Amino acid sequence: MHTLNKILRHTAAAVLIGGLLTACGGAQQNEPTMDQKAQEEAKAKADADRMAEEMRAERERYAKELNDLRDDIDHRLTEVNKELEDTKLKKEERTKKEAMREELTTKRSAVDKAWNDVKNATDNTWKDVKEGVSNTAKDVGDWFKKEAEKVDKKTDADADNDGH
Secondary structure, eight states: OHHHHHHHHHHHHHHHHHHHHHHHHHHHHHSOOHHHHHHHHHHHHHHHHHHHHHHHHHHHHHHHHHHHHHHHHHHHHHHHHHHHTOTTOOHHHHHHHHHHHHHHHHHHHHHHHHHHHHHHOOTTTHHHHHHHHHHHHHHHHHHHHHHHHHHHHHHTOOTTOSOO
16 A cells, blocks of 8 residues: 555646646747737838728818818809809899809808818827717718709709719
8 A cells, every 4th residue: 555655646746747847838939029029019100000091091181171172162162252242143043143142152162171170180180070070071062963953953954974
């Protein structure tokens, strides 16, 4: 019996030592090496750079879209102002054109504000700014489409080539 206890103690000790060595060795293997840390840091930096570039490109797209809308508004404002110079314009038509000029001026102000928001946005504020700018661009673009549809209906033409 004494030999059996001795064998059991030696076996238990061997298992315990083996377990401790495995656990200690495993812990060292689970810790990232300097190369792994450097690779993770490089990947994180690359991801941050990619996101910053995407944000910059997105801002440029919105700024261009807003510039295009502003140009469209300015062109239309010039046309309306020229039409209002006509002294023979009937009162009803003059009232409509003046209302159009007022609406265009309001749209121009909204586009200018959105453009300034894009230019002044920081990385931290871009998400909120983007939503507001997107809504403004959509609203003004939709307004122009509706105006084109009104012209198409009045003239039985399809000046904007949209099939309506």
